[in-house]
Amino acid sequence: MFIVGWDPVIEEVPSGCAEHTTKVSLVHHMNIYAYPNEVSLELGKTYSKAEVESLHLQESSFRMLASHDKMAGKYTLPKSYGIPLSEKAMVEHHILFPKCWVFGHDVPHASGFDLYVTMRRMRPAALVGALNFNMDVRPLHGPVEWVTRISADNLLGVVRTKAGEWPEILAVHLHTHDVANTKYFEVRNADGSVAFRSKSEKAGYGLKEQSFSNLKDRLKLRAGQQLMQHCLFDSDHLSEPVRYGLNPGEEMCAPLLILGGAGLRCSHVSLKSQEGRVLIIGSGISGLVAASSLQHFGCNVTILEALDRVGGRTHTFASGPFQHIEEGAHWVHGGTDNVPVSLLLRMYNISQARVGGDDDYEGPRERFRVFHGKMAFRELTATEQDLSFDLFETAVVAAETHVEDGCNISKSVAEAWEEALKKVKYSNSSKALLAWHQKVSYEQDSGSSMLQLSAQAEFVEDYTDFYPDRSDGNEKNGDGFVKGGYSALVDRLADGLDLRTSSPVARVEYSTKGVVATVKNGERFQGSALIMTASIGALQTENVIFEPPLPKWKREAIHSLGMGNVAKVLVRLAHDSPKLSGAYSVGFLGNGTLSYCINSIAEGRGHVLECFLGGSEAIQAEGMDADELKRAVSNELAPLVGEASILDVGITRWASNPYIRGAWSYARVNSSVKDFDAVAASVGDRLLFAGEGACRLLYGNVHASVVSGARAARDILGQRASPAWPLFREDVVNLCTESRKAMPRHKRWYRRVASRLPHGFAPLMQNDLEPPEQPKPLSTTRYMWL
Numbered sequence: 001m002f003i004v005g006w007d008p009v010i011e012e013v014p015s016g017c018a019e020h021t022t023k024v025s026l027v028h029h030m031n032i033y034a035y036p037n038e039v040s041l042e043l044g045k046t047y048s049k050a051e052v053e054s055l056h057l058q059e060s061s062f063r064m065l066a067s068h069d070k071m072a073g074k075y076t077l078p079k080s081y082g083i084p085l086s087e088k089a090m091v092e093h094h095i096l097f098p099k100c101w102v103f104g105h106d107v108p109h110a111s112g113f114d115l116y117v118t119m120r121r122m123r124p125a126a127l128v129g130a131l132n133f134n135m136d137v138r139p140l141h142g143p144v145e146w147v148t149r150i151s152a153d154n155l156l157g158v159v160r161t162k163a164g165e166w167p168e169i170l171a172v173h174l175h176t177h178d179v180a181n182t183k184y185f186e187v188r189n190a191d192g193s194v195a196f197r198s199k200s201e202k203a204g205y206g207l208k209e210q211s212f213s214n215l216k217d218r219l220k221l222r223a224g225q226q227l228m229q230h231c232l233f234d235s236d237h238l239s240e241p242v243r244y245g246l247n248p249g250e251e252m253c254a255p256l257l258i259l260g261g262a263g264l265r266c267s268h269v270s271l272k273s274q275e276g277r278v279l280i281i282g283s284g285i286s287g288l289v290a291a292s293s294l295q296h297f298g299c300n301v302t303i304l305e306a307l308d309r310v311g312g313r314t315h316t317f318a319s320g321p322f323q324h325i326e327e328g329a330h331w332v333h334g335g336t337d338n339v340p341v342s343l344l345l346r347m348y349n350i351s352q353a354r355v356g357g358d359d360d361y362e363g364p365r366e367r368f369r370v371f372h373g374k375m376a377f378r379e380l381t382a383t384e385q386d387l388s389f390d391l392f393e394t395a396v397v398a399a400e401t402h403v404e405d406g407c408n409i410s411k412s413v414a415e416a417w418e419e420a421l422k423k424v425k426y427s428n429s430s431k432a433l434l435a436w437h438q439k440v441s442y443e444q445d446s447g448s449s450m451l452q453l454s455a456q457a458e459f460v461e462d463y464t465d466f467y468p469d470r471s472d473g474n475e476k477n478g479d480g481f482v483k484g485g486y487s488a489l490v491d492r493l494a495d496g497l498d499l500r501t502s503s504p505v506a507r508v509e510y511s512t513k514g515v516v517a518t519v520k521n522g523e524r525f526q527g528s529a530l531i532m533t534a535s536i537g538a539l540q541t542e543n544v545i546f547e548p549p550l551p552k553w554k555r556e557a558i559h560s561l562g563m564g565n566v567a568k569v570l571v572r573l574a575h576d577s578p579k580l581s582g583a584y585s586v587g588f589l590g591n592g593t594l595s596y597c598i599n600s601i602a603e604g605r606g607h608v609l610e611c612f613l614g615g616s617e618a619i620q621a622e623g624m625d626a627d628e629l630k631r632a633v634s635n636e637l638a639p640l641v642g643e644a645s646i647l648d649v650g651i652t653r654w655a656s657n658p659y660i661r662g663a664w665s666y667a668r669v670n671s672s673v674k675d676f677d678a679v680a681a682s683v684g685d686r687l688l689f690a691g692e693g694a695c696r697l698l699y700g701n702v703h704a705s706v707v708s709g710a711r712a713a714r715d716i717l718g719q720r721a722s723p724a725w726p727l728f729r730e731d732v733v734n735l736c737t738e739s740r741k742a743m744p745r746h747k748r749w750y751r752r753v754a755s756r757l758p759h760g761f762a763p764l765m766q767n768d769l770e771p772p773e774q775p776k777p778l779s780t781t782r783y784m785w786l
Contacts, residue, residue, distance in 0.1 A: 277302055278716060279517050279525055281505050281544075282533035284312025285329075285702055286690040288493035289344070289709030290531050293727055295497065297717055302525055303497060304517060306504035306659040310494045313535070313660060314702065316485025321572045321648040324605045326485060328652070328663075329702045330598075331355065331362060335480035340706040340732050345482065347726055348492040353603070355584065356478035361440070362598065363584030364478065370587040372432075377579065377640045380589075391430055392437040395421055403459040412669045413442060413458050414450035436589050440596045444614035446666040446700075447564020457667030464697045464739045481603055486702070504659060508532070509547045510687045529686045531712045533705075536679070536693035537563030537661025550683060557678030560671040561693065563662035564700070565655040567618035569594065571609040571633055572648040576601050577641040580609075592636045593617055609637070618663075622653045664700040665693035673699075680708060680736065688712045695736035707735045 278294055280287045283305040291301045309315070313328040332341045332352050345352055356364035370380040370388070380388070395417070402420035411419075417438075426434065442450045457463075482489060500519075507518040508530060515530040534544070539558045549555075576599075580586060584602040586609075588595050597611040611633075613621050621629065630649040637646065654663045667673055673696050680694035690712040695704035710727035711734075721728050 277525075277527045279304065279515060279527040279530040280533065281508075281517065281530065282312060282691070283307075283310045283494065283499060283501070284533055284691065284705060285314050285490070285493070286692070286694075286705035286709035286712075287312070287531065287533040288490065288497070289706050289727065290533070290690055290713040291497050292493050293710055293713035293725065294716060296725060297720055297722075299716075301498060302527070303499045304503045304505050304519065304525065305499060305501045308502045310499060310501065311487060311490040312533075313654065313663070314486045314490055314705075316487035318487065322570050322606075322608060322650055324485060325570060325600060325608055325610065326481075327568070328654070329486050330481065330610075332480040332482065333701060333703070335478055338480075338703055340703045340710075340727075340735060343726055343732060344706055345489060348489060350488055350492065351483040352480040353483055354478060354480050355603070361585050361587075361596070362479050363602070367582060367584040367602065368587070369580065369583040369585075370436075370589065371579075371640065372589040377588075379579070388433040388437065391433055392441070395424075395434060398424075399455075400459040403455050410670055411455045412451050413453040413455050416455040416459065417450065432589055436587060436595060439614075440587070440612075443617075444566060444596060444612045446562075447566040447614050447618065447663050448562055448666060448668070449615050452562060452668055454667040454669050454671055457671070457673050461667075461673045462697060462739075463673070464735070505544055507545045507547065508687070510684065512684065512686070515686050529688065529716050531688045531690055531709075531716075533689075533691045533709065535563065535660050535662060535691060536561050536665040537655075538659055539679075539693075541658075541661060543658075546687075553678055554681070554683060557675040560668065560675050561679070562666045562668035562671070563693075564664050564666050565615055565618040566663035567613045567622055567654065568652045569611040569613060569621060569629070569633060570648075570650040570652075571597075571611065571637065571646060573607040573609065573641055574645045574647055576607055577645065579640055588636075593621070594633070594636050609641075619655050621651055622656050624651075626650075666700060677737070680711075682715065688715060697736055697739050704736065707733065711736065 277300040278291075280291050280301060280303045283303050287303055287305075288310075291303055294301050305312075311328075315327045317323050317325050317327055332338050332345075335352065335354055336342050342352065355362060356367070361368060365385070366382075368385065370385055371377040372380060399413070399416045399420040403416050438450060442453060446453055503519045503521075503523070505517050506520045509516040509518075510530065515527050517525045517527070517530060519525070532539075532544075536558060538544075540563065550558075580599050582602075583599050586597045586599060588597075593613065594611045597609045600606060600608040600610055621632075624632065626649070629651060630646070633649045634643050634646050654660050665676075667675070676694065676696040676699050680689055680696070682688045690705070690708040692698075692700055692702070692704040692708070695708045698704035698707060706727070710732065714721040714728050714733055723729055727733065
């Protein structure tokens, strides 16, 4: 049985003010806190820093001062919410009366309230806050109580319109609580976890921190919740604008909150009261998106993160020589055309800056520099650069055509290239350029050699194109980067979540009854469902034991995919090099290891070169100590920037991180992109998967994490998942499997070849650039550090 509403008792009594003889209404007013029998929660429990030996809360501690001249009427809880009678209920009993009354004398006139119950199965509400419906009272005397009720979504929408400003919703002037200064609010779910807690908010009026203008800094609003603003003001100023403050003529306001459905039944599966939470393993973007979405709908969520920080592979250095540089995820590919990431950034009022670029490389072509040679570093002319792109793109089309014409799709990309182009005679210059493009486009893009990349996935199977309208001279939006770094988004997503860092999970038990995650230190977390967001590399190590073991089809999919090894070598310079002035992306031909770098000064992040390594080179570099790494980098870059200009050298270490084991996933030889669907598929109703490796049409990118995390949250919510939540829009949440922009990964070059590539397969460079011992263009020769 559930409490679903009550009828306040109205009693006409004489006014206590000498100048008035009319009768006024007394209305019982209450807050009801529901909590389980096994949880001890005392009325007026103290959460202050200083211990209070004895706290005697009288009825007067909960009084509400207001004048009413009409009935409040009965109230029924919102649909699908109710308080189970099997639980304890703490009632704060409020009595409303005019300012002229004496509390001790007039309270006896009150006569209680009636509760209505029903057998309907309804979701329990953790907190039902002070309810009253005298919305249009215009009394002639006394402080006045009105109640403003507005949905969280509507309120947040107004707030985002003018950041930092809270609106005068109805020119509402109300009361506030008057309780002991040491009392704080805490409401618990049935499993004992906290549904709502206010540590800094004292619940007494006259306290500045209760001001309505500070609400956004104190309370986290979610879908299904309602806000009620209570203010105490001088009735002589009814017709004047609201002036918040504690001084005469100013209004003191304190908000109360209705917490609807505090997570006991957030799932479509049948949950028992002792479960009451969703567990998420991993605090990367997918885990944070899933958690924030679930919490938005009132679910109780706990994130278990193995690292000592939040964000996973999305992390911006906050200090040190590479402050503001992205350690992991860097770009918003497609810029504002990237629907999931751009939408998420807008939801949290985070801006992105346009970089430009397209399928080829980051940044606009006019800010792309390619240098050749070990000592002289001669810059290729714009014509030579364009010819090099023509050369590579025609070769890609030839390889793709060969695969589509019947090449064994179990072959590698390297084999497809070799077979398609074996009759083409390239000049030495063309070979050098092809080798460079291959290295950057394949090895550094996937984190593996061309010998490991699936020709089927690369040339036949669909992938999302974020530059669908791209043509020469028309990049449209190109790529973007997040202002303040991706960590700005991580911090906003993580705010208010129950996060447990340094908590690597060793064991996951799942059944039709629920899930249990055991951390390496032995701590156990019980839940109704679990979302696993670990990387493909981490799953392949099998450091997390599943009980029962994952099904064979799931294990085979995980192990068939590859986890790419990509590292950034970060080089902090004393100043910008004249040869790099104005450049955004920089390429280096020759037999050195550094082949492609981003000039961070172009993004306003300081004088730092971010140089990408892939495959075996990344692993080799990660194994170097600091001095060895700096010597190797200086040997290659000193002729370009000057040895004295190189101040610091660092490297990201994703491949060697035991909890991540790589940068991002890719389709390995003998795998199919359908394996990404298998990784994403849930095991029963309780064990779900998300992450960049669980998204077929977007794998390997931040947008894959956003979409897969939102999808997992929606699947848990079931029918409660409202499309009003932006991340649950059909054009967002289904992007892993449905996209109008999907096409084979290299099909995008077809639209440019016919109109722009006049050179075909003819030798493009009349004068060789005399490269030193060029690697074979169709192999994956390992470049050694000099």
